[in-house]
Amino acid sequence: MRIVRYASPTGMSFGVLDGDGQVAQIEGHPFGQISFTGQRHAAADVRLLSPILPSKVVCVGKNYADHVAEMKTGDAPKEPLLFLKPSTSVIGPGDAIRIPPGSTNVHHEAELAVVIGARGARHVTEEQAVASIFGYTIGNDVTERDMQRADNQWTRAKGFDSFCPIGPWIETDLAGIGKDPADLQVTCTVDGELRQDGRTSQLLFGIPTLISYISQVMTLLPGDVVLTGTPAGVGPLRAGGSVTCAIEGLGELTNSVTGADTASTAS
Amino acid sequence: MRIVRYASPTGMSFGVLDGDGQVAQIEGHPFGQISFTGQRHAAADVRLLSPILPSKVVCVGKNYADHVAEMKTGDAPKEPLLFLKPSTSVIGPGDAIRIPPGSTNVHHEAELAVVIGARGARHVTEEQAVASIFGYTIGNDVTERDMQRADNQWTRAKGFDSFCPIGPWIETDLAGIGKDPADLQVTCTVDGELRQDGRTSQLLFGIPTLISYISQVMTLLPGDVVLTGTPAGVGPLRAGGSVTCAIEGLGELTNSVTGADTASTAS
Numbered sequence A, B: 001m002r003i004v005r006y007a008s009p010t011g012m013s014f015g016v017l018d019g020d021g022q023v024a025q026i027e028g029h030p031f032g033q034i035s036f037t038g039q040r041h042a043a044a045d046v047r048l049l050s051p052i053l054p055s056k057v058v059c060v061g062k063n064y065a066d067h068v069a070e071m072k073t074g075d076a077p078k079e080p081l082l083f084l085k086p087s088t089s090v091i092g093p094g095d096a097i098r099i100p101p102g103s104t105n106v107h108h109e110a111e112l113a114v115v116i117g118a119r120g121a122r123h124v125t126e127e128q129a130v131a132s133i134f135g136y137t138i139g140n141d142v143t144e145r146d147m148q149r150a151d152n153q154w155t156r157a158k159g160f161d162s163f164c165p166i167g168p169w170i171e172t173d174l175a176g177i178g179k180d181p182a183d184l185q186v187t188c189t190v191d192g193e194l195r196q197d198g199r200t201s202q203l204l205f206g207i208p209t210l211i212s213y214i215s216q217v218m219t220l221l222p223g224d225v226v227l228t229g230t231p232a233g234v235g236p237l238r239a240g241g242s243v244t245c246a247i248e249g250l251g252e253l254t255n256s257v258t259g260a261d262t263a264s265t266a267s
Helices: A065-071 A126-132 A145-151 A155-159 A207-217 B065-071 B126-132 B145-151 B155-159 B207-217
Strands: A002-008 A011-017 A022-026 A036-042 A047-049 A057-061 A081-085 A096-098 A110-116 A133-140 A164-171 A185-190 A193-199 A225-227 A242-247 A251-258 B002-008 B011-017 B022-026 B036-042 B047-049 B057-061 B081-085 B096-098 B110-116 B133-140 B164-171 B185-190 B193-199 B225-227 B242-247 B251-258
Touching: A011 A036, A047 A164, A081 A155, A081 A207, A081 B155, A110 A185, A110 A207, A110 A242, A126 A133, A126 A207, A133 A225, A133 A242, A133 A251, A145 A155, A155 B081, A164 A251, A207 A225, B011 B036, B047 B164, B081 B155, B081 B207, B110 B185, B110 B207, B110 B242, B126 B133, B126 B207, B133 B225, B133 B242, B133 B251, B145 B155, B164 B251, B207 B225
Parallel strands: A057 A225, A096 A251, B057 B225, B096 B251
Antiparallel strands: A002 A011, A002 A047, A002 A164, A011 A022, A022 A036, A057 A081, A110 A133, A110 A225, A133 A164, A185 A193, A185 A242, A242 A251, B002 B011, B002 B047, B002 B164, B011 B022, B022 B036, B057 B081, B110 B133, B110 B225, B133 B164, B185 B193, B185 B242, B242 B251
């Protein structure tokens, strides 16, 4: 089932996207038993939002060997390397990635995103981890590479508003469409040029290991998102362009890239 | 005014704590115009919670010269060094800090905490920053020192559930009680031994600079918390003990320290 979140003239809702491009509105949130309101929209008539507003986005660095090699910042870690992106960095499909003022080195990082379900995850084993997963979507761990190097801590470089596109939908039954989350093609295309092309089978730490590991540290709440790392091929985005991250079975996440938006809360 | 959040037999509420130890319940949240329900409790009859549940906790590393010196990890940064603690790490006064399984090096870090108000803060100048501040409270940036060194990224070391005590109240008018946030004594006492004793006048980057800097990166939402850094004297906590962080005009934040709580969401 493809879960979307969308804005329509009557407000913001979760819905189920069917194969005919129709969105069926659901009552409340999609965790637990889903009930439909009966309201339907053509997907073209509504604006898709990030399919979830996570309380936190937990990310994993250096989780593909070929990306570790291209970064030239040491060996792959012996345990999953965790960092956080603030919830304010999340945007949806079609939203603009904003280049910070003066920045010239903002990179794309296409990633498989895991969305946590109603049970949450705290101190779960690798075997128990799958029961904590609601579904899968696409994430782009947008990163300002110069700031990442300068700060050592990655929070600023990866934390700008708009630096975490997520979407377009959450697939809750990859097996039902003949796909295995442990072996999906992940690509990123910038202005028509293929930049990244990997498979989740190359993950150094697989999804159950990541969920279990994170859950020993911090409780994962329903709707929280885990970004599983990016394959080789990261590179710059330029204002005026666009970036498409695609994952087998999960569709395409396309975002425009524009200049800084420096509107202030003080004005 | 001292804003608290508390649990009583009728539920969870915000309230105003007066000088007589009485809590006056307020309707909804404390941002904007406050209206009282008329319900009052003796503070001793309710359980104080963290005075706010922030959507994010933005922290500043290496922001006191004497702490930079004791850490022996290089010079003070040229710009504020940002990192995040997950909202799931937040606990309130009296709650237990849990030592992770196998850990022997969990440290206290007493800090002045700034709580963001109704306007939020996005692209504000240093001059505009004060209008984004709701009030001040005490934070303890609990840190697993061995993991901090091993991971390089600080997310795991500082992100465990219970690693962010905040409270006991938010003071919204420090000036009204004759205090200046730019010159407050900050202390930390562990099992009766004074460990940290600094003043916010020693901050390398002051509060307006921090709020403005962060607001150029990520939008600060109402209720978000900024931890401003810790003075020298950090050291280990041990299960069975307790830790009290105190700041002039803001009271005392005391937490017990106990062993791991490994209850699982899967059982």
